[in-house]
C-alpha cells in the first residue's frame with residue numbers, strides 16, 4: 421500500500437537491482453517485474469527495488485522498450501518545472517564554461533543523456549535553436565522545456581524535429597516545425613570553428629552541421645599544413661575547408677550527396693578558399709579508383725556515416741570500416757596522416773582499434789596512433805551512460 425499522492429511505482433526484478441547502482445538512465449522492459457498504480461505514458465514514476473526501496477525517479481512509456489527514462493536519483497526531487505530549469509541551466513553553464521557561446525556560432529546546448537536529459541537534444545545555430553526529440557517523455561514536456569529555453573537563451577525562434585526511427589520506437593507522433601518565436605526566413609549564417617557556413621534548418625541533415633567534429637577538424641588541420649588532403653565523406657567540407665584554412669596545399673572532398681557538395685563548394689567560395697575541390701560520388705568507389713591510379717595524399721580523412729545501426733548488422737559494419745580503412749591507408753603516402761572516424765555507438769574504441777590493426781596488416785603498413793579523440797565537449801560523455809560515447813576519431817601516422 422502507498423498513499424494516493426505518491427507517484428506510480430515501477431518495481432525492478434530482484435536480479436536487476438544491482439545493475440541500477442550505476443545510475444544508467446534507461447530501464448528496459450526486461451528489467452521490470454511489475455508496475456503499480458497504472459501510470460499513463462509520459463507520467464512520472466518511481467523506480468523501486470523488489471523490496472520497495474526507492475532507486476530513482478523517471479518518466480514512463482509503455483510503448484517503448486525503454487519503459488522508463490530516469491532523471492533523478494534523489495527521492496526528494498520531483499521532475500517538475502524547476503527540475504527542467506535546473507538541468508537546462510547546468511547544461512548552458514557548461515557551454516559557457518568551455519567558451520562555446522559565440523552568438524554567431526553553432527553549438528550543442530543539450531546532449532540528451534550526456535546532460536542528464538534523456539531524450540532531449542538542443543542545438544544552437546546563431547539566433548535559432550533546434551530541438552531534436554528522441555523520447556515521448558520529452559515530447560510531452562515541450563510546453564515546459566521550450567519556454568525555459570527561450571527565457572534562458574533568448575533565441576529568435578525554436579524549431580522542433582523528431583527523428584523518424586525514434587518516433588517509431590517511442591510511439592511518438594511526429595510534429596515537426598517552428599514551435600516558438602519566429603521561424604527562420606531563409607538560410608541561417610553561422611560561424612563554426614572559424615568557417616562561415618550557411619544551413620537550411622528545415623532540410624539539413626541531422627540538425628544542420630556535424631557539431632561533434634568541430635575540435636577534430638582543427639586537430640586534424642594541424643597535421644595537414646602544406647599537404648594534399650583527401651576528405652572522404654565531406655558533407656559541407658568541414659575537414660577539408662578547415663585544413664585549407666590551416667595551410668593545406670590542396671584538398672579534395674567527396675560526398676555522395678549532391679546537395680552536400682553544392683553546399684561545400686559554396687562554403688569554399690564564401691571563405692575564400694580556392695585550393696579545395698569537391699566531387700559528388702561514392703567514397704568507396706572513388707577511393708578505390710584513386711588507389712588504382714596510384715594516387716597518394718599527405719592526409720586522408722574518413723568520416724563515414726553510422727555503419728552499425730543495430731547489433732545485428734555489427735559484423736557487416738565492422739567489415740565496411742575495415743575495407744574503408746584499408747583503402748584509406750593505401751592512399752596515405754609513407755609517413756602521412758590518416759584521420760579515421762566512426763560514429764557508430766555500437767562499435768567500441770577497442771573494436772575500432774582492431775579494425776585499424778586488421779586494415780594495417782592487409783595494407784602492409786605500420787600504423788601509429790597519435791591522438792585518440794572523441795566528440796567535442798558540448799557532447800559530454802556521461803560515465804553513467806556508455807552510449808553517450810559514440811564518436812571515435814583516431815589521428816594516425818601511416819608508414
Ligand code: SAH
Pocket residue numbers: 629630633652653654655656657658659674675676677680701702703704723724725
Ligand atoms: N565530415 C563531415 C561529416 C560527414 S557525415 C563534417 O565534418 O561535417 C557523413 C557524410 O557521408 C554525409 O554527408 C553523407 O552524405 C555522406 N555519405 C554517406 N554515404 C556515402 C558514400 N557511400 N560515399 C560518400 N559519401 C557518403
